[in-house]
Structures are given as structure tokens and as C-alpha cells.
Amino acid sequence: MKWWKYLLFSLFLVFGLNIGYKYYKYQNFIQKPQFIVAKIVNQYKKKNYWVLKIKNNEVEFYTTTRDNLKDILNKNIEVGVISKKISFWEYLTKFYAPTFKLGILETSNYETFISKQHSDKFMANIFQALFFGDSLYYDTRQKLSTLGISHLFALSGLHLAIISGVLYLIFTPIYNFLFPPYRNRNIDLGILILFILFLYLWFVNFPPSLVRSFVMEFIVFIFAYFLRNIFSFKLLFLAVLFSLVIFPNFIVSLGFFLSVMGVFLIFLFFKYFKVTSFNGLVILPIYLYITMLPISHYFFGNFNFYQLLSPFVTIIFSIFYPFEILLHLIGEGNLLDGFIKNYLDLGELYIKIFTPQIIFYLYLIILVYLANKPLHNQNHYKQ
Secondary structure (H helix, E strand, O other): OOOHHHHHHHHHHHHHHHHHHHHHHHHHHHHOEEEEEEEEEEEEEEEOEEEEEEOOOEEEEEEEEOOOOOOOOOOOEEEEEEEOOOOOOHHHHEOOOEEEEEEEEOOOHHHHHHHHHOOOHHHHHHHHHHHHOOOOOOOHHHHHHHOOOOOHOOOOOOOOHHHHHHHHHHHHHHHHHHHOOOOOHHHHHHEEEEEEEEHHHOOOOOOOOHHHHHHHHHHHHHHHHHHOOOOOOOHHHHHHHHHHHOOOHHOOOOOOOHHHHHHHHHHHHHHHHOOOOHHHHHHHHHHHHHHHHHHHHHOEEEEEEHHHHHHHHHHHHHHHHHHHHHHHOOOOOOOOHHHHHHHHHHOOOOOEOOOOHHHHHHHHHHHHHHHHHHOOOOOOOOO
């Protein structure tokens, strides 16, 4: 179709302009040592020095320091960077750079608002990650990985879907009261919700999985408006293209890859099974857990038998997430801390089980084959 050719040409043109602009920024970055404002997204000790992972809207890099640092994970900092020997590819992805004069900036208001409601810093960290995309402490990440619920605490499409649903329920009675019945409510509210989600995306600094989810939701809205099939793999392909055009560094993002694979498997599910409320709410989480196992265990090997509860925790999460937002808004965010801590402690002990590389790649090939296999059953949708 001609519109596909025009779209791909436009995306290629925007991609070229974006890369050109980033190269211009790169040239300025490597000219001389300079100070940048960024956030500490990872911190761990190695022998007698600290390793820090630092990120802002332009760069993501590692550095080391022998300073006697306290816990500064998720803190905003100002730091000098010696960037002369960095390549353009490293600038787009990740690199190591020596730094100097690291200074901690004032704590954000939202961090103070969340932390004041929790006596345990690990609990505060969990909800800062859940609501604002902050980095989790290493021990917490290990427990979440063991329990198979890391995806619940990495902002993604699930969170945007829940937020969209809650906003729709809140705005619908207000809209019905204010506007005449001949207007299209779904279109008007869809535009408003997408605008609010974009503001949220900007506030949490555009994490890869959330960007993919927002682009997907935007394209779904367009497809639905023109009465197109919203479970088409073309839609996912478009979302990936748009995301990479805007953020080329996502091409090496593991979070982005896992997010894309999750949606791919959802579309595969609805290719072979009818769309029903029961399938979407109950069967789908179980299916996703099983089909994501070979992929997630290629990268993360943690496993114990409590991980088998992951699909049911995912189902409960749709209620838990908006409930926790409400609790934090009224200043009672610590209400379920004891229960959450006891559950996370179940992930302390684990064994390592990794998917062999040959199995991983064969599995991806099979998934691609199933996605492209034509269906003869007319009860299923056609791509």
C-alpha cells in the first residue's frame, strides 16, 4: 500500500534528522570537560571504590569514585564529565567516563512525599519505582526477579492500561454531565487521556518500556478510530519503529525488548484465541507467564516455586495498583507494607535456571513462525 511507503519514508527522514541532531549534541559533549545534571540509577561497591550508573535525557554512562559515598541511589546530582574519548555509538548507548566534583542536588518533592509515608527505605523505594520509575535496590530487584513479578514494578503497558481505565471511569460521568450526547465521548476522552499520559511520561523521563506502551496506545487509538484491527502485528511493528525513530538508543535496551516481546505474545494469544473477558483477565496472565519464561530466564535465572504464583499476583495487581495510588494520595501509603515485605521475603532463596542460547533462538524463530502462519478458521481475526 502506498501509505506504508510514505510512512516508512517519513520515519526514515525523521530518524535521519534525529541522528543528525544527536551527532551535533555529541560534538558539543566531547569538546571539553563539562558539568551535567543527571540521576544516579545504579550504585554498588566493588573492592575499595564505588561504581555509579548515571543517566539524564541525553546520556547514560558508568563512572567510578573512591569517595566514601552514602546511599545516593535515585538522587539528582551535578557532576563534571571527562568525555573526550567517547565514540558516537557509545554516546547513543552507554559508556564509561571519569568524573569529578560530584554534588548532590535537592531531593525532589515527590520523593519526600513518598518516603515520609514509609518507615522502611526499601518500601519507599518500591513505591517510588512503581509510581515514578525510580531504580530499585539490588536486593529488591533480586527478590522481584525470583518471584517473577519484576514486570509489575517496571513501568510498562500494564500500568498505562490501568491508569487509562481509572481515568476513563473518573472522567466519564463528568463528561456526560458537561457535554451534549451527540459528541463522541470515546474520542474526546481518548485524546484527553493520551495527553495526561504524555505528561506522565515526560515527568518520569521517558523510560523505554513506557514509551513503547504509550506509542502503542496512541496507535491503537488511531486504528480504532478508523475501525482497523487493533490486534494486528503491524500495529506493534509501527510502535517499535516510532519508538526507535524518536529514541534510537532503545535498540540496545533490554527493558524495551522485553516490553515488545510481552506485547508480541499478547497479540499471538489473541490470534489463536477469541477475545473474551475471561481470556483477557484470567487466562492471559497465566499464558504470558508461561510463554515469557524461556525469554526472561535467558537474561534472569532466579527461580523458586513461589514464582508459580506470579500470574495470580499479576491479576491482583490490577486492583492493588490504583488502590496504592489512592492510599498514597491520602497519606496512608504504609498500610500494606507489612504484607508486601512478608511476600517479598519469599524471594530471598532461589536457584539459577537459565535458558540455553540455542533454545532461546529456536523459541524466537517458532514465535515468528506462529505470528506469520495464516489462519483458516474464520472465527479468528485476519491480519
